[in-house]
Amino acid sequence: MPGLKLVDIHKAFNETRAVNGVSFKVAGGEVVALLGPSGCGKSSILAIIAGLLDPDEGELYWNGLSLKNMPTHKRDFGLMFQDFALFPHMNVSDNIAFGLKMLSIPSDERNIRVGEILTLVGLPGYENRDVNTLSGGEQQRVALARSLAPQPRLLMLDEPLGSLDRNLREQLVLDLGEILRQMNQTAIYVTHDQEEAFALADRVVVLNHGSVEQIGAPQEIYNQPASKFVAKFLGLSNLVDAEAYTLDGQTYVKTPLGQFPVQEEVFGQVTLLLRPDGMRVSDLGDYVLKGRIIKRTFRGATCRAIIEVSDIPLTFDFMANTPLPNEGEHVKLAFDPQNTIQVLRKS
Amino acid sequence: MTTQNQRTIRFVRAPKFILVWFAPLVFLAIFYFYPLGSILGISFGREQVSFATPFLDVFGSASVRNVLYFTFWQAAISTILTLMIGLPGAYLFARYNFRGKSFILALTAVPFVMPTLVVAAAFNALLGPNGWVNLVLMEGFNLPQPPIQFVNTIYAILLAHIFYNTTIVLRMVGDFWSHLDPRITQAARVLGASRWGTLRHITFPLLLPSIAASALLVFIFDFTSFGVILVLGGPQYATLEVEIYYQTISLFNLPLAAALSVIQLACTLAMTIIYTRLSTRISRPLSLQPRGFTQKRLTSWSSRILASLMIVLLLALFTLPLLALAGRSFTRLGPERGQLGDVTRGFTLDFYKELSVNRRESLFYAPPTRAIAVSLGYATATIVFALALGMPAAWALARNDSRANRVLDPIIMLPLGTSAVTLGLGFIIALGRPPLDLRASPLLIPIAHTLVAFPFVVRSLTPSLRSIRPRLRQAAAVLGASPSQITRLIDIPLVGRALLVAAAFAFTISMGEFGATALIARPEYPTIPLAIYRFIPQPGALNYGQALALSTILMVITAVGMIAIERFRIADIGEF
Numbered sequence: 001m002p003g004l005k006l007v008d009i010h011k012a013f014n015e016t017r018a019v020n021g022v023s024f025k026v027a028g029g030e031v032v033a034l035l036g037p038s039g040c041g042k043s044s045i046l047a048i049i050a051g052l053l054d055p056d057e058g059e060l061y062w063n064g065l066s067l068k069n070m071p072t073h074k075r076d077f078g079l080m081f082q083d084f085a086l087f088p089h090m091n092v093s094d095n096i097a098f099g100l101k102m103l104s105i106p107s108d109e110r111n112i113r114v115g116e117i118l119t120l121v122g123l124p125g126y127e128n129r130d131v132n133t134l135s136g137g138e139q140q141r142v143a144l145a146r147s148l149a150p151q152p153r154l155l156m157l158d159e160p161l162g163s164l165d166r167n168l169r170e171q172l173v174l175d176l177g178e179i180l181r182q183m184n185q186t187a188i189y190v191t192h193d194q195e196e197a198f199a200l201a202d203r204v205v206v207l208n209h210g211s212v213e214q215i216g217a218p219q220e221i222y223n224q225p226a227s228k229f230v231a232k233f234l235g236l237s238n239l240v241d242a243e244a245y246t247l248d249g250q251t252y253v254k255t256p257l258g259q260f261p262v263q264e265e266v267f268g269q270v271t272l273l274l275r276p277d278g279m280r281v282s283d284l285g286d287y288v289l290k291g292r293i294i295k296r297t298f299r300g301a302t303c304r305a306i307i308e309v310s311d312i313p314l315t316f317d318f319m320a321n322t323p324l325p326n327e328g329e330h331v332k333l334a335f336d337p338q339n340t341i342q343v344l345r346k347s
Numbered sequence: 348m349t350t351q352n353q354r355t356i357r358f359v360r361a362p363k364f365i366l367v368w369f370a371p372l373v374f375l376a377i378f379y380f381y382p383l384g385s386i387l388g389i390s391f392g393r394e395q396v397s398f399a400t401p402f403l404d405v406f407g408s409a410s411v412r413n414v415l416y417f418t419f420w421q422a423a424i425s426t427i428l429t430l431m432i433g434l435p436g437a438y439l440f441a442r443y444n445f446r447g448k449s450f451i452l453a454l455t456a457v458p459f460v461m462p463t464l465v466v467a468a469a470f471n472a473l474l475g476p477n478g479w480v481n482l483v484l485m486e487g488f489n490l491p492q493p494p495i496q497f498v499n500t501i502y503a504i505l506l507a508h509i510f511y512n513t514t515i516v517l518r519m520v521g522d523f524w525s526h527l528d529p530r531i532t533q534a535a536r537v538l539g540a541s542r543w544g545t546l547r548h549i550t551f552p553l554l555l556p557s558i559a560a561s562a563l564l565v566f567i568f569d570f571t572s573f574g575v576i577l578v579l580g581g582p583q584y585a586t587l588e589v590e591i592y593y594q595t596i597s598l599f600n601l602p603l604a605a606a607l608s609v610i611q612l613a614c615t616l617a618m619t620i621i622y623t624r625l626s627t628r629i630s631r632p633l634s635l636q637p638r639g640f641t642q643k644r645l646t647s648w649s650s651r652i653l654a655s656l657m658i659v660l661l662l663a664l665f666t667l668p669l670l671a672l673a674g675r676s677f678t679r680l681g682p683e684r685g686q687l688g689d690v691t692r693g694f695t696l697d698f699y700k701e702l703s704v705n706r707r708e709s710l711f712y713a714p715p716t717r718a719i720a721v722s723l724g725y726a727t728a729t730i731v732f733a734l735a736l737g738m739p740a741a742w743a744l745a746r747n748d749s750r751a752n753r754v755l756d757p758i759i760m761l762p763l764g765t766s767a768v769t770l771g772l773g774f775i776i777a778l779g780r781p782p783l784d785l786r787a788s789p790l791l792i793p794i795a796h797t798l799v800a801f802p803f804v805v806r807s808l809t810p811s812l813r814s815i816r817p818r819l820r821q822a823a824a825v826l827g828a829s830p831s832q833i834t835r836l837i838d839i840p841l842v843g844r845a846l847l848v849a850a851a852f853a854f855t856i857s858m859g860e861f862g863a864t865a866l867i868a869r870p871e872y873p874t875i876p877l878a879i880y881r882f883i884p885q886p887g888a889l890n891y892g893q894a895l896a897l898s899t900i901l902m903v904i905t906a907v908g909m910i911a912i913e914r915f916r917i918a919d920i921g922e923f
Contacts, residue, residue, distance in 0.1 A: 052821050072824040073832075079825040085818035089840045098836075102827030150826060 002028040002063050003186065004049065004154055009058035011044055011210075018044040019055070020210035026154070026188060031180055033189045033201035037233065041210035042190040043082075046156050049188070050079045062153070073102070078152030082159040084143035086131040092118070092142050093127035099150035117145045120179060137168045144176070148183065155180075155187040161196065173199050194234055198222070206230050213346075227346040231273050238274035238314045244343070253343070256310045257289060260337035271344045276304075278340030279316045281324060285334035292330050307331060368755065371740040375801075377783070378794050379762060382773025383612065389605040389776055405606045411590070415610070418586040421501070421576075422569035425508035429565050432509060432660070433516025434558070439657050440517060441524030443650075444642045451658060453913055454665050455514045460909045461669070461902065462859025463574025464876040466507055468883065468898035469668035470579060471498060472675040477891055479671050482680055499581030507575040510664055512565040519561035520554060525642065527553060560625040567618050571611070571766040573862040574876070578883060587611045588768045588862065595772055595866060605776065608769045619764030623757050669902060676895035679888065698892030715897050718878035722858055722901075725874060728793035729857035730850045733804045736797065737849060741808035763802040767862025770795055774867050791867055792874070796857040803852040811845030847915040855908035858901060875901045 004026040011019040019041045026032045034042045047053035049060065051072035060067040067075065078099075086095050093114050100110045118124050121141040131142060140160060147155055160176070161169045177200045180187050191197050197204050198218040206213040206221065206229075214226040225231040228239055242253040244266045251265050253272060262272075282288075291309035302317045305324060316333070318324060325331050405411050440452065458466065472478050474497035481493035488494075497503050531553070535545045551558075573588040585593065587607055594604040645651045679695040702715040740759055744752055762770070774795060778785040785791045815838060823833045861876040868877055875897055882894035 050821075050825055052824070071829075072821075073827045073829050075825075076827070077825060079822070081818055081822060083818060085816065085822040087819060087822075087837065088814075098823065098828070099826035102832065146822075146826070 003030070004188075005061040005064075006045075006049070007059045007061070009045065009048060009060070010056045011041075011048060011053065012056055017210050019048070021058075022207070022210065022212055023058075024205050024212060024215055026186060028186050029184045030202045031177075031185075031187045031189060031200055033191060033197035033204045034207055035191060035194060035197040035204050035233075036207035036213075037192055040207040042192075042207055043158055044210075045207075046079065046158050046188065046190055049154075049156060050077055051075050052079075076150075076153050078147035078150065078155040080143050080147040080155070080157045080160050082162050084139045086139060086143060086146070088132055090131070091127070092123075092129045092131055092134075095131055095142060096146045096149050098146065099152075103150055113149060114145075117149050120148075120182075121145045122175065136164050137172065140164060140172060144179070148179070148185070151183075153186065155185050157187065157189045159190055159192070161193075162191075169196070176200065206233065208233075224342065225273065225344065227344055228271055231344065236273055236276065238276060238316075239344075240272045240274065240312065242270050242272045242343075244268060244270050253341070256312060258287075260287060260341055262341055262343055263338055264343040266343050273342045273344055274314060275340050275342065276315055276317045278335050279318070279333040280335065281318065281322055281331060282334040283332040285336075287335055287337055289333045289335070290330065291333065293325055293327050296324060296327055307333070309333075367739045367743045369739075371736045371759075371801075374736050374797075375758065375761075378774075378778075379765075379770075379798055381783075382770065382777040383765070385777035386605045386608045386612075386769070386773050389602055390609050405603070405610065411607070414585050414587060414590045414607075417584065418570060418588075421504060421508075421584075421586065422566050422572075425505055425512070425569040426562055426566045428505060429509050429512045430516055430558070430562055432664075433513045433561070434520060435657055436513065436517045436661055437521035437524055439654055440521040441527075442529075442642060443645050443654065445645050445654065447658075451661060455517050455661070456909055456913060457665055457669065457906070458511050459514045460855045460859070460905055460912075461511075462876055462905060463507075463572075463861050464578065464879045465672070465859070465898045465902045465905065466510060466668070467575055467578035468879060468895055469672035469902075470503060470507055470510075471883065472895055473668045473671035474498070474503070477680070477888075479675065498579060499583070501580075501584065503579040504572075504576055504584065507579055508569050508572060510668065511575075512568055513661070513664065515565050515568070516558075516561045519564070520557045523557040524554060556625055560622060563618060563622045563625060567615060567622065567764060570618070571615060571764075571768075573766065573768050573865075574880075578880065588766050591766075591768050591772060592862075592865065595775065601772075601776060604772055608766075608772055611766055611769055615764040615766065616761075619760060620757065622764075623760060672895055672902065673899050676892065676899040679892070695892075698889070698896035701889060701893050702896060715875075715878050715882075715893060718873045718875050718897070719900065721872050722874045724789075725793050725796060726854045726857035728790065729796040729800060730853045732793055732797040733800045733853035734846065734850060737801060737804035737808055738846075740801075741805045741812055744805065744809045745812035759805050760802050762798045767795075767799060767860065767864075768866060770798060771863035771866030774863070789872075792864060793857070795863040795867060796860050797853070799860055799863065800853040800856040803856065804849040807848045807852055808842070808845050811842050815841050844915040848912050851908045851911040851915070855905050855912075858904055858908070 006025070007023050009019050009022045010017070022041070022045060024032070034045060036042055044053060048055050051067070051070065062075075087098065090098070093111075096114045096117060097110045100113055105113070114127060115124070118126055121144055123138060123141050123145070126138070126142070131139065134142060144157075144160065147157075157176075161172055164172065173196050179185075180200070189197065189200055201218060203216060204218055204221050205215050208229045214221055214230050216224075221230065222234060225234060225236060231237075231239060240255050240257065242255040244251055244253050244262070246252070246265070246267065251262050251267075252259055253262055253270065255272065279289075289309045291307040291314070293305055294308050294313060295306045297304045298320070299317075301320055303320050303322060303324060304315060304317050306313050306315050308314075440448065461469075470478075474480050474495060476493040476498065478497075481495050484490060484494050485492075527550075532545050532549055535549045536542075540548060570586075571588055572586060573592070576584055576586050576589050577592070580589075587610065591604045591607045591611070594600045594607065645654050676698055677694055677696070679693065679697065702719075704714060740755075744756060744759070774785075774791060777783070778791065785794075819837055819841075820833050823837050824830075828836060858874075859876060860874075861880070864874050864877060865880070868874060873881070879894050879897050879901070882890050882897065885891075
């Protein structure tokens with residue numbers, strides 16, 4: 001199988017386990033995002049793949065061949081650093097040509113390639129600029145160009161937009177995705193921002209404390225978070241403890257909010273996720289929650305309300321034109337348990 | 348411990364720490380600690396009643412007490428005067444942008460590297476009995492005697508010290524000030540503090556560590572001042588340094604010289620330790636801002652006038668003596684000894700032409716041109732030694748192991764705080780007898796110069812080595828560079844300029860070094876500063892002219908070295 005495979009990678013720094021049994025694959029042409037909070041081991045995993053760091057345990061394969069004992073500069077992987085690490089003593093063109101030079105590509109060909117790639121990243125004519133005079137966004141593009149130029153078989157991007165401000169980030173995320181697809185580039189994209197990960201990646205690996213929490217397509221992860229951690233990390237905060245039981249072949253969950261039927265077949269102590277967008281303001285229906293509005297926030301197209309139901313604060317989004325009562329007033333919410341309540345596989 | 352250290356990377360795996368330190372530490376042990384230890388040995392090892400006897404002798408003597416008192420007194424006055432000129436200058440350079448600023452800033456580096464003998468000769472050419480000012484006054488008012496008594500007064504010493512050390516205050520305080528976030532003072536103003544209140548409660552406390560550090564450094568330099576006092580102060584002023592020199596060279600009272608050196612060492616060591624503490628406090632302050640952010644133009648007329656006054660003062664201070672020196676070395680004004688009748692006054696190259704002539708036809712007398720060759724040879728050797736030892740030391744310091752640095756950094760800086768005369772005395776005592784008799788070795792002087800240059804070399808290399816972030820090496824490796832290619836394409840280009848700077852430091856320091864050289868040089872191989880020292884007190888226009896000509900040559904050589912330092916220093920690297 002073409003692509004990268006990590007099997008049970010471990011790495012500890014002193015007492016801290018930075019990477020704790022991580023396994024995943026990246027297929028050829030695929031963009032995989034490593035998503036997790038800072039300190040979850042993302043950057044260590046990249047350093048291990050790049051060969052800048054040796055794993056304590058575990059195996060690393062490219063196209064089925066072990067990468068063990070292959071030094072960094074022979075792996076033919078690209079890595080774009082968070083702080084870009086542009087060579088301060090070289091101009092833009094020399095920075096980008098560096099990898100090509102290492103491949104002993106003749107200089108006229110290098111120049112053509114540098115020109116092409118600068119156009120691709122949207123900086124045509126920047127060849128002779130001093131890298132120290134570039135803006136953050138320009139440095140980011142030069143760093144991207146530098147890592148793309150030698151056409152690495154795998155490109156790793158370590159929080160490439162992390163140091164840029166928000167507006168710039170939104171534009172660059174789209175451009176970056178475009179460029180990666182255009183070049184059919186196999187890539188690993190490390191980020192702590194789920195919007196970036198969802199916008200760019202074919203598949204997402206969610207990491208926490210050096211372990212994989214969930215692997216899946218962005219849709220899949222958002223629709224069915226596997227654990228409390230993933231749900232919370234995605235901003236899905238309506239988590240309720242429950243006890244599951246089966247009656248006449250149908251699984252029910254017993255919660256402080258009431259008892260509801262669910263699709264999943266489970267038993268015993270479970271954690272439920274109430275999707276934030278499944279509620280209607282109405283008292284018509286088989287399942288109705290009664291609560292009090294604690295806080296209402298206008299968010300443009302939607303309106304977010306924190307509603308206390310049986311002393312549990314829950315967050316729900318409504319269409320902006322929904323007639324919501326004022327803060328402090330009571331509200332009735334009708335919903336369909338099958339679509340709104342999910343049982344998390346891991347608690 | 349940083350994670351950077353644990354993330355040992357295959358291709359940059361560090362050699363064992365101690366191995367890197369081996370050469371520099373062995374060098375310091377043999378040529379620094381052993382000679383100093385020998386001085387201690389002479390002081391304490393005599394057959395005598397008690398440990399304190401040599402010091403009781405020293406302190407018991409009224410003349411030595413006077414020397415001690417004078418050493419502290421002149422250093423204190425010099426420091427205060429230097430701060431009075433340096434602090435307003437620092438403010439001007441820190442907070443304002445104006446035309447010609449970079450020129451004046453470059454100029455402020457001049458005194459820092461100018462050899463003491465050049466400066467002494469320069470002030471002599473400006474204000475001395477045969478200097479411009481006196482000659483013009485004598486001519487203008489038809490006076491028989493020079494009206495201004497400058498040479499051999501305390502004012503000559505103080506002025507030369509101000510000339511030397513204003514740069515330290517300008518640079519240290521100015522640099523720190525220029526990065527200080529102006530929003531802090533703006534916030535204070537918005538909160539109702541007056542200009543004066545802001546200065547007193549906000550700016551001054553924030554600047555205090557840098558002011559204190561610069562003042563202490565100035566004090567140390569004034570305290571260990573030697574050439575200036577020897578040449579400009581004349582026989583009636585003796586600091587500890589000068590007294591050690593007299594005791595060693597004229598009276599050959601090595602035990603007393605050694606006892607004085609011990610006192611000198613104790614004082615400078617204490618001050619150096621305090622200085623190192625203070626300077627670590629400056630290096631980690633507050634949220635520092637890039638310069639572009641903190642500086643503004645001179646807009647109001649009052650600020651322009653004040654700034655102009657300051658600029659004129661600094662320009663006069665830094666350029667007038669040196670211009671006077673260069674000009675005087677090409678001008679014949681007085682008659683030659685024994686020469687009668689009219690003298691052709693005006694432009695002349697005679698002083699330079701005379702330099703290669705051995706007029707006395709004496710075997711031991713060296714023509715001044717030989718001094719130039721000797722100095723160049725010593726300077727070349729110093730570059731080689733200083734780089735060979737400074738590179739590993741700087742590399743080790745750049746690895747940022749804070750615990751080891753705390754011990755090793757002060758050791759590296761020790762020679763800076765040790766007077767050159769003390770070093771020379773240590774060499775005479777320790778290296779002039781078995782097991783290490785180097786009296787006849789031509790390497791003795793380059794070794795002494797290397798010790799003096801060592802702190803500068805290490806200090807100029809370390810930031811540049813530190814600036815090679817591990818990230819850059821990693822980036823190169825990921826892009827396919829092998830370890831040797833990384834060294835060739837990343838490390839050396841980034842360090843190369845720093846190496847040039849370090850070499851230029853070693854060169855200029857060696858060319859101008861006087862204190863240690865004065866004690867250990869052999870008479871038939873004088874360096875340029877020694878030759879100047881010999882010429883200045885000799886009567887006659889020709890001797891005076893030759894001293895000034897040699898000084899001018901040394902000034903030009905030093906200026907070239909200094910321009911190289913400024914030119915190749917990587918601007919603002921590691922700053923912001």
